[in-house]
Amino acid sequence: MATGEALCNNVQSTVSVTRRSYQVVIAATRDMGLGMDMKLPWDLPMEYEFFQGVTTKTSDPKKRNATIMGRKTWDSTPLEFRPLLGRLNVVLTSSSCLDIGADDNVLVCSTMESALELLATAPYSLSIETVFVIGGGELLRNYMNAPDCEAIHLTEIDISVPCDAFAPRVDTSLYHPWYSSFPRMENGTRYSFNTYVRRKNHIFGSGEKKSVVGSDFKQYYSFLPKMVFERHEEFGYLNLVQNIISTGDMNDNTTLSKFGCQMRFNLRKTFPLLTTKKVFWLGVVEETLQLISGSTNPKEKGNNHIWDSDEAKEYINSFRENATEEEVDNPLQWRNSDSSKEFNQLSDVINKIKNNPHKQKIMLSTYNLKLSVSPCQTVAQFYVANGELSCQIYQNSTEASLEIPFSIAAYSLLTCIIAHVCDLVAGDFIHVIGQANINKTHVQNIQKQLQISPIPFPILKINPQKKKIDDNFEASDLELLKI
Numbered sequence: 001m002a003t004g005e006a007l008c009n010n011v012q013s014t015v016s017v018t019r020r021s022y023q024v025v026i027a028a029t030r031d032m033g034l035g036m037d038m039k040l041p042w043d044l045p046m047e048y049e050f051f052q053g054v055t056t057k058t059s060d061p062k063k064r065n066a067t068i069m070g071r072k073t074w075d076s077t078p079l080e081f082r083p084l085l086g087r088l089n090v091v092l093t094s095s096s097c098l099d100i101g102a103d104d105n106v107l108v109c110s111t112m113e114s115a116l117e118l119l120a121t122a123p124y125s126l127s128i129e130t131v132f133v134i135g136g137g138e139l140l141r142n143y144m145n146a147p148d149c150e151a152i153h154l155t156e157i158d159i160s161v162p163c164d165a166f167a168p169r170v171d172t173s174l175y176h177p178w179y180s181s182f183p184r185m186e187n188g189t190r191y192s193f194n195t196y197v198r199r200k201n202h203i204f205g206s207g208e209k210k211s212v213v214g215s216d217f218k219q220y221y222s223f224l225p226k227m228v229f230e231r232h233e234e235f236g237y238l239n240l241v242q243n244i245i246s247t248g249d250m251n252d253n254t255t256l257s258k259f260g261c262q263m264r265f266n267l268r269k270t271f272p273l274l275t276t277k278k279v280f281w282l283g284v285v286e287e288t289l290q291l292i293s294g295s296t297n298p299k300e301k302g303n304n305h306i307w308d309s310d311e312a313k314e315y316i317n318s319f320r321e322n323a324t325e326e327e328v329d330n331p332l333q334w335r336n337s338d339s340s341k342e343f344n345q346l347s348d349v350i351n352k353i354k355n356n357p358h359k360q361k362i363m364l365s366t367y368n369l370k371l372s373v374s375p376c377q378t379v380a381q382f383y384v385a386n387g388e389l390s391c392q393i394y395q396n397s398t399e400a401s402l403e404i405p406f407s408i409a410a411y412s413l414l415t416c417i418i419a420h421v422c423d424l425v426a427g428d429f430i431h432v433i434g435q436a437n438i439n440k441t442h443v444q445n446i447q448k449q450l451q452i453s454p455i456p457f458p459i460l461k462i463n464p465q466k467k468k469i470d471d472n473f474e475a476s477d478l479e480l481l482k483i
């Protein structure tokens with residue numbers, strides 16, 4: 001059993017060795033406030049549960065994690081909670097006589113570098129799975145954005161209260177969001193869990209730059225705690241297709257189907273363009289912008305020709321009653337629900353969102369009266385709360401391998417553009433699907449896709465000069481920033 005003092009000496013005599021990389025886990029207010037008078041200025045049991053889960057759980061049951069903290073964070077932890085159970089507690093202090101008593105679960109180190117070096121040598125290199133730096137402010141000022149930090153788990157607490165300890169802001173030139181939870185309320189406080197991972201060009205470890213490229217990169221993020229890794233929203237889609245393949249109904253000899261499916265995507269920080277397969281982003285942009293413009297001119301379709309195939313035309317023609325050629329060529333409309341052009345749906349939606357969002361349902365229907373045809377995306381409904389715009393669509397029947405990823409991106413883009421022109425933040429996109437189908441011939445490719453790990457979703461930047469829906473948005477106004 002080692003005393004703190006003995007370990008201080010031990011650390012000082014350690015020869016230069018590889019350093020462990022680490023992840024930061026903290027909760028902070030809007031101003032990055034961490035604490036006041038050596039206490040946390042909030043009471044959020046579920047937030048504490050998350051902290052406990054992330055820092056305690058390991059994938060190897062024979063290992064445990066280490067938590068590195070500043071001496072004042074140690075002092076501020078109530079006696080009954082310290083040392084933190086099930087973890088190796090590493091306390092940093094410049095003092096050589098911190099009296100912690102004899103405890104196998106506590107190490108005292110005089111510098112961060114010596115702590116990371118010690119944890120990289122036996123027995124800790126074998127028994128410690130992940131190293132977490134848990135604060136406080138003084139420690140984070142130097143080490144939150146430092147090269148050995150692989151990820152930051154930040155609970156963003158949506159309050160402004162007086163604090164005397166602060167963390168620096170996450171440097172977004174170094175980190176990219178991996179996951180952001182839907183906001184939750186606890187004891188009247190709104191907050192969300194966020195994980196940021198080091199950008200591809202800034203992946204370091206053990207003091208040296210790692211070269212992580214190609215397919216290695218696709219598997220790279222498995223270093224994240226499992227409970228965070230699995231929260232990537234792409235798993236919602238991957239689980240859906242897995243579910244269709246393994247338990248779907250075979251109603252004919254060619255197609256597997258599931259009825260009644262739902263996925264939810266958070267648009268606040270990232271944009272859900274799937275990463276385990278190629279989604280035709282330019283096609284998404286051009287179709288969305290054409291539908292926003294209300295144009296039926298085939299020359300303005302750009303690269304998007306999804307309704308141009310003989311099969312698509314035959315399908316639309318089968319519903320044709322009094323429709324014109326123009327309507328057959330453009331079955332999906334957001335501007336006008338029929339060719340009378342008397343009622344502009346999209347303007348109506350924006351008007352309601354801006355002026356009267358809570359008094360009435362805000363709906364966008366794609367049902368084409370003249371064609372008596374209901375395109376597969378039947379209806380979108382919008383909702384405003386907390387300065388955020390959310391959208392739910394109902395898609396009555398769709399193909400899961402190509403159409404679903406395309407629709408997720410297209411309606412998320414529409415939501416982001418409408419939020420932008422209404423001075424709102426984009427909130428949730430909820431995708432409800434009546435019948436989701438997979439053609440048997442696609443199963444093998446989808447199974448290959450299921451072997452790939454997602455990487456962080458990109459971030460969408462909309463040109464701030466374009467302020468109105470009629471400002472003729474172009475593809476260049478919509479920039480996707482990838483990790």
Ligand SMILES: NC(=O)c1ccc[n+]([C@@H]2O[C@H](COP(=O)([O-])OP(=O)(O)OC[C@H]3O[C@@H](n4cnc5c(N)ncnc54)[C@H](OP(=O)(O)O)[C@@H]3O)[C@@H](O)[C@H]2O)c1
Nearest residue numbers: 026027035038070071072073092093094135136137138139
């Ligand atoms: N919200 C959160 O997630 C969270 C997390 C942790 C803490 N907190 C709060 O933050 C406050 C404490 O933070 P704080 O900024 O005042 O102090 P802190 O960072 O916890 O501790 C500072 C002390 O740690 C030691 N230290 C720091 N960096 C060191 C280094 N590189 N090498 C050696 N020793 C080092 C020094 O101890 P000596 O003076 O002994 O040399 C220093 O005075 C409390 O209010 C606590 O409740 C909040």
